[in-house]
Amino acid sequence: MAEDFLRIENLSKRFGATPAVNDVTLHIAHGEFFSLLGPSGCGKTTLLRMIGGFTLPDAGTIALDGEDVTDRPPNKRATNMVFQSYAIFPHLNVRDNIAYGLRTERLSGAERDKRVVEALAMIKLETYGERRAHQLSGGERQRVALARALVKRPKVLLLDEPLGALDKRLREAMQIELRQIQREVGITFVFVTHDQEEALSMSDRIAVMEAGRVLQVADPKTLYEQPSSRAVADFIGTANFLPGHVVVAASTSVTVETALGRMDLPRRANLSAGARVIVAIRPEKLTLSREVTPASGRVVAVSYLGDRSQFQVSVNGATVIVAAQNGAAFAIGEAVQVAWAADAVMLFPE
Amino acid sequence: MLRSPAASPSRRFAPQDQGGWASRNTRHDGGGGLAIYAILYLAFLYVPVLLLPLFSFNDSAFITFPLTGFTTKWYAAMAGDEEMRAALANTLKVGAAASLISTILGLLTAKVLARGIRGGAFFAGFASLPLFIPDIVLGIALLMLVTSLDIPLSLESVVVGHVAICLPFAIAVLLSRFEGFDLSLEEASRDLGENGWMTFWWVTFPLVLPGIVASLLLTFIVSFDDFLIAFFLCGTDTTLPVYIWGELRFPYKLPNVLALGATILIASSALIALAEWVRRQGVSGSPRDHGIGI
Numbered sequence: 001m002a003e004d005f006l007r008i009e010n011l012s013k014r015f016g017a018t019p020a021v022n023d024v025t026l027h028i029a030h031g032e033f034f035s036l037l038g039p040s041g042c043g044k045t046t047l048l049r050m051i052g053g054f055t056l057p058d059a060g061t062i063a064l065d066g067e068d069v070t071d072r073p074p075n076k077r078a079t080n081m082v083f084q085s086y087a088i089f090p091h092l093n094v095r096d097n098i099a100y101g102l103r104t105e106r107l108s109g110a111e112r113d114k115r116v117v118e119a120l121a122m123i124k125l126e127t128y129g130e131r132r133a134h135q136l137s138g139g140e141r142q143r144v145a146l147a148r149a150l151v152k153r154p155k156v157l158l159l160d161e162p163l164g165a166l167d168k169r170l171r172e173a174m175q176i177e178l179r180q181i182q183r184e185v186g187i188t189f190v191f192v193t194h195d196q197e198e199a200l201s202m203s204d205r206i207a208v209m210e211a212g213r214v215l216q217v218a219d220p221k222t223l224y225e226q227p228s229s230r231a232v233a234d235f236i237g238t239a240n241f242l243p244g245h246v247v248v249a250a251s252t253s254v255t256v257e258t259a260l261g262r263m264d265l266p267r268r269a270n271l272s273a274g275a276r277v278i279v280a281i282r283p284e285k286l287t288l289s290r291e292v293t294p295a296s297g298r299v300v301a302v303s304y305l306g307d308r309s310q311f312q313v314s315v316n317g318a319t320v321i322v323a324a325q326n327g328a329a330f331a332i333g334e335a336v337q338v339a340w341a342a343d344a345v346m347l348f349p350e
Numbered sequence: 351m352l353r354s355p356a357a358s359p360s361r362r363f364a365p366q367d368q369g370g371w372a373s374r375n376t377r378h379d380g381g382g383g384l385a386i387y388a389i390l391y392l393a394f395l396y397v398p399v400l401l402l403p404l405f406s407f408n409d410s411a412f413i414t415f416p417l418t419g420f421t422t423k424w425y426a427a428m429a430g431d432e433e434m435r436a437a438l439a440n441t442l443k444v445g446a447a448a449s450l451i452s453t454i455l456g457l458l459t460a461k462v463l464a465r466g467i468r469g470g471a472f473f474a475g476f477a478s479l480p481l482f483i484p485d486i487v488l489g490i491a492l493l494m495l496v497t498s499l500d501i502p503l504s505l506e507s508v509v510v511g512h513v514a515i516c517l518p519f520a521i522a523v524l525l526s527r528f529e530g531f532d533l534s535l536e537e538a539s540r541d542l543g544e545n546g547w548m549t550f551w552w553v554t555f556p557l558v559l560p561g562i563v564a565s566l567l568l569t570f571i572v573s574f575d576d577f578l579i580a581f582f583l584c585g586t587d588t589t590l591p592v593y594i595w596g597e598l599r600f601p602y603k604l605p606n607v608l609a610l611g612a613t614i615l616i617a618s619s620a621l622i623a624l625a626e627w628v629r630r631q632g633v634s635g636s637p638r639d640h641g642i643g644i
Contacts, residue, residue, distance in 0.1 A: 054537055074540040087538035091556045100552075101542030152542060 011060030259318035285344035456520025464528030503585030527561030
């Protein structure tokens with residue numbers, strides 16, 4: 001995929017003295033489901049609003065399908081937005097809400113009706129045409145907002161936390177449905193969310209943002225397994241962070257000393273002997289056993305979580321969390337050995 | 351850290367308050383004392399006013415009890431009074447112009463204030479200041495201004511004065527309509543291809559329409575009701591209150607004035623009721639009932 005359908009170059013926006021978006025460059029491919037992920041206040045919504053034309057950037061450019069759209073108002077660019085509040089027009093029924101954007105498209109009446117009927121079928125609300133906004137549930141409003149935006153056949157669809165107001169079960173159903181619709185229509189989606197599970201499960205690629213900057217852009221697997229920084233590893237999923245230092249730095253590998261013991265890891269960055277580092281390991285990549293002696297750890301807490309159990313294990317003064325599928329039963333106070341696969345260890349300079 | 355998003359409760363699913371006035375009143379039944387107080391209170395408010403329609407149907411030129419007999423001749427005389435009809439026409443013209451202008455100005459002001467501009471609270475207070483300036487002071491001030499500018503006193507100068515006293519009402523009514531207006535509705539319209547004007551016409555205007563109608567009716571009443579400012583500014587084109595004031599000098603014309611007063615009473619009560627009904631109609635379709643806002 002050529003990643004130049006939506007090109008965001010060096011985009012910046014300040015509100016007062018605070019930079020909301022700080023020198024962001026992103027290249028998004030045609031047909032991609034791209035997520036902007038970060039905690040609230042990280043600038044993801046501001047970035048989305050600049051792509052949609054609701055906020056003008058202070059610096060930088062936005063090009064869509066080869067056209068510079070940086071300074072164009074929302075009604076003059078081929079993007080459409082699904083708002084966080086859905087913004088369903090309360091004085092219009094569902095049909096007129098969906099047809100709203102077709103007014104300016106100079107379609108014949110028959111063509112317009114056909115597009116609306118298709119859109120209603122896409123969101124499986126064929127019989128809802130005459131209903132008003134206040135007669136719809138949250139999930140139905142969300143679908144109407146989606147249909148209203150997609151009926152314009154935008155080059156890029158922007159979604160501002162569209163599932164945030166839904167309850168957990170409905171949200172999970174909508175995640176699957178949204179992804180299906182995206183595959184069917186083949187339109188590029190830019191999806192803003194603060195929910196990392198949502199981003200991981202839906203996206204082709206994710207940009208992790210913090211304090212107005214993009215920390216990493218990668219597919220979900222890479223983001224989870226090879227985060228580029230400690231901040232990304234911390235934000236995506238759960239990880240045990242252990243301080244350590246390099247004891248041997250060879251040409252292709254380094255040996256790191258941590259509370260868990262010595263680890264031989266592939267060399268990363270330019271680490272020399274004595275450098276202080278942070279090692280991160282996901283809880284499910286650690287395993288416990290009682291066969292190996294001498295045991296170095298001791299179980300200090302156990303949480304039963306249904307599909308798995310979580311053990312807090314104290315090892316040489318450090319506490320690590322180990323997640324294990326049920327079946328593995330260790331009691332509090334039991335002596336255990338903590339093991340890991342070498343490729344499960346993530347290494348960051350301190 | 352594992353971040354599982356807490357399900358955010360949505361206001362939309364909150365059950366509607368079904369209680370309201372009626373049920374609350376039945377719970378707090380104050381007994382006989384409260385009933386007597388309420389009757390006296392209502393009598394104090396309405397008996398003097400109700401004397402108007404009562405004597406307007408009395409077959410005597412003197413306003414004294416006992417009543418002498420039923421007649422509608424004062425109404426007939428009123429209807430036949432050319433001067434009165436001219437004054438009524440003037441009042442309607444002034445009221446229409448003043449309510450239209452102050453509602454348009456109020457709409458623009460409320461739209462800007464609702465967006466939350468710097469100094470908005472100060473400006474909103476400043477705009478409602480004319481409410482607290484005594485009409486007689488405002489009347490004299492406007493008279494001085496108009497004469498010093500050599501503008502002839504006319505219905506137009508009355509309109510200007512009435513816009514000044516109507517505008518705070520228009521702003522108050524419309525601001526309450528704009529507060530809680532989900533700005534993303536306007537953004538959605540822009541996003542779907544409409545320009546600023548069309549967005550106003552297709553989205554903003556229909557949603558604030560109940561407020562606009564309520565503002566038109568209310569400001570019309572304020573203008574219709576005004577005596578002092580019209581008295582200072584109207585010159586020879588009298589409005590209805592100024593005409594009534596003039597008629598009171600002639601005792602034999604008093605029953606005509608009573609008939610007129612009774613008619614105005616009914617008409618303005620109907621208008622106020624209509625304004626309130628429109629306002630309430632609007633509430634159920636109000637944008638604040640939908641969506642979450644930003």
